[in-house]
Amino acid sequence: MRTFLSIAIMLLFSITMVAQSTNCACCTENHTEFDFWVGSWEVTNPNGTKAGENNIQKAQNNCVLIENWTSATPGHTGTSNNFFNSKTKQWEQIWIDNSGGILHLKGNKVGNQMILQTDKDTNAEGQEFLHRVTWTDNKDGTVRQLWETITTGEGVTIAFDGLYRKKD
Template sequence: MKKLIVILFMTYGTIAFSQKDACVCCSDAYHSFDFWVGTWTVTDSNGNLVGKNTIEKVEGGCALRERWISSNGKSTGTSLNFYNGENEQWEQLWIDNSGGHLKLSGNRKGNQMILSSEGKSTPEDQIVKNRITWTLNDNGTVRQQWEVLEEGQVVTVLFDGLYHKIE
């Protein structure tokens, strides 16, 4: 009899649990980066084509996967982006074909998603961070700007691209 009760609980308890939590990633916070979803051509600040990027919702809408390829096909990269409900922030892990990686976190503010890395000390005891901002423009394009900050001040812009949706 105990086995029957355990089996019934495991069967119906699992069904009830999965139905109850069927849409754990449906709150507004999980959709705040949806403006980046799509297939895009990306141009630099001079209008030159620099690559193509595809961002898709994955894992039942709980994450975004990015697939980047430069216009010459030599540079590729992938990121996984997700809303972490525990710390109430978006997180990104970027990995590219040169062995580079970057971990970012942050949130949407107005029409911008702003993600930053943790600070690292330089040999000169300066604190350096990466900050990437995606801005949803009124015409549907998205501007991505990657800045390097020292002691909170922008010292370099590593990338300034404009995304044009093709799908």
């Protein structure tokens, strides 16, 4: 009887340990939608010149994608935290760069694109505007990042258009 009880306790302990080790709150399909952006990248402008380098890593038990950007323009860097917000059922990005620039983007994946945008704001001329950033997961393994500023009455301005290629 004692042997049976010992085996039962050991079995229960093993099952509990396996359950705890496989419990990952951020290992859902939603949390992996932006994984195509994970990696170490060289980024080029549409004309082929180097725009910069970017390193995107998963952290906090797969709950966050951390971006570390270094521009080809000397001295310009930035960092973002990207995460799937389970409450709102959407992705968010909080970006801040070393010049004090800040963006808070929200949105979702549609097909092979992650499309995030800011809330509407008003510029100095009283016009409403927003920023929309679209990452496209290309079939050849590259990622295109297109940052558009959309201003009421003015249309769309391209703030950034970069092609990401994985570093070797």
